[in-house]
Amino acid sequence: MVKVEVLNLNKPENINRWIVGGPPQVPEDSPFYSTQIQIAYVKNIQEGVLDKEPEHYHTSPIEEFYLVLKGTLKVKVENTIITIKPMQILAIPPKKRHKIVNHSQYLQYFTIRAPISTEKTKIEV
Numbered sequence: 001m002v003k004v005e006v007l008n009l010n011k012p013e014n015i016n017r018w019i020v021g022g023p024p025q026v027p028e029d030s031p032f033y034s035t036q037i038q039i040a041y042v043k044n045i046q047e048g049v050l051d052k053e054p055e056h057y058h059t060s061p062i063e064e065f066y067l068v069l070k071g072t073l074k075v076k077v078e079n080t081i082i083t084i085k086p087m088q089i090l091a092i093p094p095k096k097r098h099k100i101v102n103h104s105q106y107l108q109y110f111t112i113r114a115p116i117s118t119e120k121t122k123i124e125v
Helices: none
Strands: 017-020 038-043 056-058 063-070 073-077 080-084 088-092 098-103 108-114 122-124
Touching: 056 098, 063 073, 073 088, 080 088
Parallel strands: none
Antiparallel strands: 017 038, 038 108, 056 122, 063 088, 063 108, 073 080, 073 098
């Protein structure tokens, strides 16, 4: 029997981490384990933390999306800075270099990748 469960995003342990996907973030016995999609929930992250992530791209067929709920997020895609505002989503196709470069103090967003990305499919540049 497949377990059905609701994940409460107000709980501190479900903030600023991958909530759907594979190990090590999501164990295989979790109802939120998936080999098809990754979803991270980020809320009120400290300034400078996201900026430390190196510029990278994902190999084909992996697509990445940033869906902002509150605040603003600035993402460099190739050589263009794109500002994502509340209730906007940015789609990044495979093989496009990207990096978060700035964000507002209060921020709430989802990162979505499909299919899932691994160390082998995330290439730092």
